[in-house]
Amino acid sequence: MRMTYREAVRTAIREALQSDARVFLMGEDVGRYGGSYAVSKGLLEEFGPERVRDTPLSESAFVGAGVGAALGGMRPIVEVMTVNFSLLALDQIVNGAASLRHMSGGQLSVPLVIRMATGAGRQVAAQHSHSLEGWYAHVPGISVVAPATPHDARWMLTAALKEPDPVIIFEHAMLYGEEGEVGSEPGPLSLFSAAIRRPGRDVTLIASGGSLGKALVAAEHLMGEGIDSEVIDLRSLRPLDDATILGSVRRTHRAVVVDEGWRTGSLAAEISARITEGAFYDLDAPVARVCTAEVPIPYPKHLEDAALPSAERIVAAAKMVVKPAVGVGA
Amino acid sequence: MAVTETPAPAPAPAPATDARPVSPDLARTFLGQMQLIRRFEEKAAELYSAGKIRGFLHLSIGEEASAVGTMAALGPDDNIVSTYREHGHALARGLPPGTIMAELYGKANGVSRGRGGSMHIFDVSRRFYGGNAIVAGGLPLAVGLALADRLLGRRGITACFFGDGAVAEGEFHESLNLASLWRLPVLFLCENNYYAMGTALDRHQAETDISKKAIAYRLPSAAVDGMDVTAVADAARAAAEQVRTSGAPFLLECRTYRFRAHSMYDPELYRSKAEVEEWKRRDPISLFTAKVTESGVLTARDVGALEREAEAVTDQAVAVAEAGQWEPIADLLKDVYTRAPTCA
Numbered sequence: 001m002r003m004t005y006r007e008a009v010r011t012a013i014r015e016a017l018q019s020d021a022r023v024f025l026m027g028e029d030v031g032r033y034g035g036s037y038a039v040s041k042g043l044l045e046e047f048g049p050e051r052v053r054d055t056p057l058s059e060s061a062f063v064g065a066g067v068g069a070a071l072g073g074m075r076p077i078v079e080v081m082t083v084n085f086s087l088l089a090l091d092q093i094v095n096g097a098a099s100l101r102h103m104s105g106g107q108l109s110v111p112l113v114i115r116m117a118t119g120a121g122r123q124v125a126a127q128h129s130h131s132l133e134g135w136y137a138h139v140p141g142i143s144v145v146a147p148a149t150p151h152d153a154r155w156m157l158t159a160a161l162k163e164p165d166p167v168i169i170f171e172h173a174m175l176y177g178e179e180g181e182v183g184s185e186p187g188p189l190s191l192f193s194a195a196i197r198r199p200g201r202d203v204t205l206i207a208s209g210g211s212l213g214k215a216l217v218a219a220e221h222l223m224g225e226g227i228d229s230e231v232i233d234l235r236s237l238r239p240l241d242d243a244t245i246l247g248s249v250r251r252t253h254r255a256v257v258v259d260e261g262w263r264t265g266s267l268a269a270e271i272s273a274r275i276t277e278g279a280f281y282d283l284d285a286p287v288a289r290v291c292t293a294e295v296p297i298p299y300p301k302h303l304e305d306a307a308l309p310s311a312e313r314i315v316a317a318a319k320m321v322v323k324p325a326v327g328v329g330a
Numbered sequence: 331m332a333v334t335e336t337p338a339p340a341p342a343p344a345p346a347t348d349a350r351p352v353s354p355d356l357a358r359t360f361l362g363q364m365q366l367i368r369r370f371e372e373k374a375a376e377l378y379s380a381g382k383i384r385g386f387l388h389l390s391i392g393e394e395a396s397a398v399g400t401m402a403a404l405g406p407d408d409n410i411v412s413t414y415r416e417h418g419h420a421l422a423r424g425l426p427p428g429t430i431m432a433e434l435y436g437k438a439n440g441v442s443r444g445r446g447g448s449m450h451i452f453d454v455s456r457r458f459y460g461g462n463a464i465v466a467g468g469l470p471l472a473v474g475l476a477l478a479d480r481l482l483g484r485r486g487i488t489a490c491f492f493g494d495g496a497v498a499e500g501e502f503h504e505s506l507n508l509a510s511l512w513r514l515p516v517l518f519l520c521e522n523n524y525y526a527m528g529t530a531l532d533r534h535q536a537e538t539d540i541s542k543k544a545i546a547y548r549l550p551s552a553a554v555d556g557m558d559v560t561a562v563a564d565a566a567r568a569a570a571e572q573v574r575t576s577g578a579p580f581l582l583e584c585r586t587y588r589f590r591a592h593s594m595y596d597p598e599l600y601r602s603k604a605e606v607e608e609w610k611r612r613d614p615i616s617l618f619t620a621k622v623t624e625s626g627v628l629t630a631r632d633v634g635a636l637e638r639e640a641e642a643v644t645d646q647a648v649a650v651a652e653a654g655q656w657e658p659i660a661d662l663l664k665d666v667y668t669r670a671p672t673c674a
Contacts, residue, residue, distance in 0.1 A: 024481065050481065056511065061470045061504030068474020071459060072409070073482055076474075091501075095464045096471065104452035104460065105443025106665035140666050164668035193673045241673035 001184070006176040008150040009039045009115070012157035013077060017047050020075060023161065026053035026062055027079030036081050037117055037176050063089035063114065067097045067166075070112040075161055080116040083132045083170065097166040098141030112166045113157065118146075119172040119210045119260055120308055126296035129304075131260040133170050133209070134267035137238040144238040145191060146170040146209035150178065152235060155186035163191070170237075172210030172260075194241035196248065200230035203318050204248040206271060207258040208234035211309055215258050218314035227322050237267060245271065246278045253284040254321045258309050263291035285321040290314050352560055357622040358636065360402070360559045364394040364615050365640040367418040370427060371590075373644045374417070374434055374448075378594050382651075383434045386463075387448045388415040392589035395614035396521050397422045399562025400489065400584065403517075403570040406457070407486035409479070411472040414449035414463040415521075415588075419491060425453050427643055428650025437654030443665075444657055457486070465526075466492060466499035469518070473505050476514035480577070487515040487573045495526025497543065498534050506547040509579040516579040517570055518549075521556065523588045528600035544581040556586030557612045560621075589613075 003011070016023045025040060031054040034041035044052040055062040059080060066078035080086045086093070093114070100108045120129035137144045145160065145167060147153040153171065160167035189195055197212065198219050207215035212233045219229040230248050234240065249255045255275055259268035272287040293307040352360070371389045378387050390397065397418035404410065404423075412419045420430050425441060433440030434448050442452045442461070450461040459475065462468035472490035479486050496502050497520065509516045520540050524531045531538050544551035550572060554565035562584055569582045587609040591598050598606075622628045 056507060058504035058508060060501050061473060061508045064470020065474035065477055065508060068471035069478040071471065072475045072478025074478045091464055091467055092470055095467060101668065102665050103442065103446045103450045105445050107452050107454040109668045143671050190673065192671045236673065239671050239673055243673060
């Protein structure tokens with residue numbers, strides 16, 4: 001069935017609310033407002049205020065309450081409006097949700113799903129546009145996923161609710177209106193495996209979430225110039241699917257990592273390091289990275305565009321890693 | 331160096347306790363638990379000096395009445411969320427002293443397998459949810475536990491301990507508001523020992539009457555002399571009963587004092603010896619001992635027997651900790667996740 005990413009998330013939440021009495025949704029404006037990105041529109045009317053709970057603007061309290069409710073036997077879905085705002089709840093996520101199981105000697109588990117919007121592209125400036133997925137992916141005890149397609153938005157949420165430990169789902173704000181085919185079954189991929197979205201021979205483009213579309217556009221351009229790209233959709237940012245990443249790089253011998261986070265200390269840096277550690281002798285060129293410029297995201301469109309990874313920059317980076325080797329061979 | 335003035339002794343509430351003398355059984359329970367906490371922590375301090383316990387060790391010596399009096403108001407279905415100064419809470423809740431001491435040692439037979447140490451005592455079987463070392467970090471958890479009870483139709487209430495320092499954190503205000511807004515059964519228990527680590531209450535709060543802060547969130551509240559175990563018990567029972575019947579939260583402030591340093595590293599530059607001595611005259615164990623012996627509820631022999639029992643239980647706890655094994659390094663990564671997330 002074709003639907004938007006937004007409808008896909010809503011379908012997953014609705015199905016969870018219908019099938020499991022322990023599930024409830026809470027967050028800022030998820031109820032009467034219908035969700036700040038209209039994801040939860042209609043759910044309050046369908047399920048009532050006990051299960052679709054509007055919260056005060058108290059990120060730390062309601063994320064922490066999600067942790068507590070999970071400890072108490074519920075399966076909360078907590079929506080944080082954007083990753084920027086989630087910093088107000090960082091204590092509860094990192095010191096709490098991520099640490100409680102190990103710190104208690106395995107007595108506790110926190111089956112909590114936290115969803116949040118991420119990413120730039122809508123001219124909403126520095127405090128609503130950042131991509132901090134890499135920070136969360138740094139932390140043991142939580143899992144981090146970034147569905148890039150409506151199908152994954154639909155089914156990865158369902159899978160996340162089955163996890164016994166906390167899962168953070170990053171939904172790129174530019175994806176909510178994107179339409180795509182959503183299957184009636186989750187499909188063969190596990191929650192934490194990467195997907196090869198486009199097979200290719202010459203270079204591996206590694207992307208996720210809002211960057212996947214840019215990588216696919218770049219791949220089409222590159223094909224026009226005789227470069228056949230393989231595009232990997234990470235899907236899971238923690239754990240990282242090393243086998244799929246390294247397997248691809250061993251075939252193509254070249255990699256470009258696309259990451260909407262800042263380059264320094266980025267997820268792209270982690271992936272690049274893993275490729276170097278695991279497939280160094282298979283590489284024909286240094287791993288390239290296409291990241292966001294190291295500035296707070298600016299408001300004017302031309303500056304915002306200039307700061308973000310783009311298909312053009314991915315194409316240029318791919319050519320840089322492919323051309324020298326082609327030159328040597330020619 | 332500025333020495334803060336001696337805080338006013340906790341305002342004594344109406345002495346209802348004198349009108350209703352405690353039974354010998356209750357006197358034994360209260361005195362025995364307070365003595366055990368005192369002895370257990372004195373021993374822990376010795377073991378710290380001996381290098382058996384490392385890291386941070388926060389003692390609650392002086393605050394025993396608060397732990398024992400409040401815990402007496404809670405039943406097995408109630409949840410408890412505590413702080414990093416929680417040995418007393420854990421002992422009063424009935425966690426086996428040996429597993430607590432083993433946790434302080436970091437041994438695998440510790441209640442949290444030794445992973446948490448002094449600050450992170452958890453016992454899910456007794457609904458004891460830590461052991462939270464982020465000041466005020468436990469308050470949102472307590473709200474969530476109470477929410478789960480409400481949504482699942484369980485009858486328990488959630489008691490959440492925190493200190494006066496936590497009142498300065500946003501999580502205190504967010505959590506009181508949320509619990510009140512959603513009418514959740516949380517008993518907020520502020521153990522006000524007049525210091526946020528080394529910063530005196532009147533140097534960190536514009537309004538030093540913490541119980542008044544409940545007004546802004548439409549919570550009922552009360553303050554009690556935290557050095558008087560029966561006063562605490564009566565106030566906690568009344569507060570817990572109100573939470574049970576109304577299903578809504580309550581803030582109880584126990585005004586108490588820590589006789590020892592904040593942690594073992596604290597040279598106590600921020601308060602005078604005279605101030606500490608002044609408060610020691612209101613030692614909750616001495617006060618209660620005097621009360622029950624003078625009124626003839628217990629004899630000096632009874633008191634001595636309880637002291638010896640506290641000593642024996644503490645010795646036994648140390649023996650359990652000494653006999654414990656270290657967790658194998660091979661298990662370092664165990665229980666980071668319930669099951670390791672796999673990409674297959």
